[in-house]
Amino acid sequence: MYGSERSRSASHQSYEMLRDKILNGELQGGTKIVEEKIAAELGVSRTPIRESIRKLEYEGLIVNKRVVKPTEKDLRNMFQVRILLEGYSAQCAASYIKEKELEELLACVEIGRNGEVEEIMKANERFHEIIVQSSNNPVMIDIIDRMQSTIYLFRKTVVFYNRPHLIDEHEQIYEAIKERDGQKAEQLMKSHLQADLEFCLHLIG
Known part of the structure; x- marks a missing residue:
């Protein structure tokens, strides 16, 4: 492996390990990141760590060299963007989604009802991802992709604390998309994310 490739590999591995430590709670909100x-700890030089920190800052998981500790305002701001973009994505999905993705959406709903916590987390993430991808809008997909790590922190909260009606709402969104009812799908997605926001605010309040 050439030097630049080795450096890229070390940087990517460091990024993934550091991100996972933040997402699994090992590095908690407010923790100072010392290169x-x-x-x-990770057995690498400071250069890949510096690159990893830059990427995690770009994704919003590290701010001013500290693990992000989202405030109520941060939470509201992020969900406002999600409500607008994912609501519109649901409307687009009703027009553009293919049969294969529809079947996968339904599978996500079924896992949400019967799976283990980790399976439900993945199915929840995939449910939203399919709908965003079906928007056929690469700019919107990229914006939401940049938010994924922060979204994960909140998704973990709503799944682990078992937010009521979460999967029922997913099923209603799926049905609206299947019926090709874009307006209904958009409204249901917006209401779904608003309920997520209120649930998270209640937990940190």
């Missing part, structure tokens, strides 16, 4: 300490 030397993280490099020693």
Whole structure:
């Protein structure tokens, strides 16, 4: 492996390990990120750690060298963007989604009802991802993709604390998309995300 490829590989591995430590709660909100300490823990030089931190800052998981600790305002701001973009994505999906993706949406709903916590988390993420991808709008897909790590933190909250009616709402959104009713799908998605926001606010309040 050439030097630049090795460096890229170390940087990517460091990024994934650091991101996972944040997402699984090992590095909690407010924790100061010290390059030397993280490099020693992961067994790499400081250069890939510096690159990893830059990427995690871009994704919103690290702010001012500290693990993000979202405030109520941060939460509201992020959900406002999600409500607008994912609501519109649901409307588009009703027009553009293919049969294969419809079947996968239904499978996500079924896993949501019967799966283990980790399976439900993945199915929940995939449900939203399919709808966003079906928007056929690469700019919108990219914006939401950049938010995914932060979204994961909140998704973990609503799944682990078992938000009521979560899967029922997914099923209603699926039905509206299947019926090709874009307006209904958009409204249901917006209401669904608003309920997620209110649930998270209640937990941190």
